Amino acid sequence: MKNKTIWITGASSGIGAELSRQYAKSGNRLILSSRRLKELEAVKETCSNQEHIKILPLDLKDFKSMDDSVEKAIALFGSIDLLINNGGVSQRSLIADTNFEVYKELIDVNYLGTVALTKALLPFFIKQGSGHFAVVTSVMGKFGSPYRSGYCGAKHALHGFFDVLRMEHQKDNIAVTMICPGFVQTNVTINALTGNGEKLNHDDPGTKNGLEVSYFCKKMIRAISANKWEVSFGKKEKLGVFVKRFSQKLLHSIVLRSNVR
Template structure:
């Protein structure tokens, strides 16, 4: 597996999966464009990458989705083209839906869905002109199944599946690929940064997240899925994967099991 001469734009690259993926792809000779709101953190990751001169930084805030066309132009200008967009940035949730302020639902949808597809729409004309492109989207296992404490997060990830399945079908003739990557529990700060019902961060690590897949191992598997242009891949523990298949084939049994998950 190698990504020699591939120009890959990664959002949410300042930590977690994005950071680990950047280092993994750099080790496989990719040229990288790293984006997030945290420019200083990106600079540190740039230094940690193999061949830092092949890594450019373009700050990005997905909540400002009306500015994403301008950001896309800057990203394209960094190396003259983009081959792969890894739409990875997002935010999670830890709150019961009855306790979740509608402003929190709105913010999660604006970041995880509108910001994500806004960036896709900004880069799509570039892919169409080049008659080649690849969207890689970090969704979630809860983009396939809804679980307690994650109603808004699950909704935002489900929405991404619908959007990108449609994009894949519409632009097949333009040689544009879509890879939907569905993580289970990965040991990152996602649960610490997750929004609670009033919009404040949870500020603590979930036990399941702490025991999740190491981010660098996850990145290795994600890189392989990107290289093979998989349409959809579940990178998760056995229980999370089982949930996806139970939901598909035994929905009533799944419903009984999922409501037994602790919501405290």
């Protein structure tokens, strides 16, 4: 992609920050969003072509602000070609140990916030006659794993919503790409919510040994440019997507044997 206006949520770190750097190199106009203004400014400083990068703070839990945020985003460059719904939070806790408020937080951030922003931008894409929604879900949006019940539920919900959006708005020249990463070397595990809502504050071997973030983002950008409907990236964990199609019981046994945490 070149010379496009791209809006990236969750742009203050990890996948969002690296996407920003890679898209900036191609001469695109970027809108970077997250709650953390200072971190967004720091990411911008690491990008090339900074004159084509704007910062727009955004809280995915502030559903009522989405219409206003979309108006501001459009005003920055006059158009938006691609929204990358990347913002979110993970989880590490057993169901029996997880407060209900944590489940609500996971749904509000990972699902409802993304839906609210997408809904607010959709009328502009329809009027424009084109648009592209890219959604960073997870292989956990395709199958489950212990310690991630609320995270899995929210990611599964994204697939249901955006599959229908693709069906209803293909006629409006609106594309949807679902990106399903496995382990990627980011702070997603460190920032994951525990059963009482606190951050985990330490990493795990799966994330440490996952895909290098720049490599993953290159593959993600290629998938979006090719208008793929859904792609899974990762190491052996992505095989779970295919094993489930063959035998859900077999996948169940494999996941339990992996002693995942």
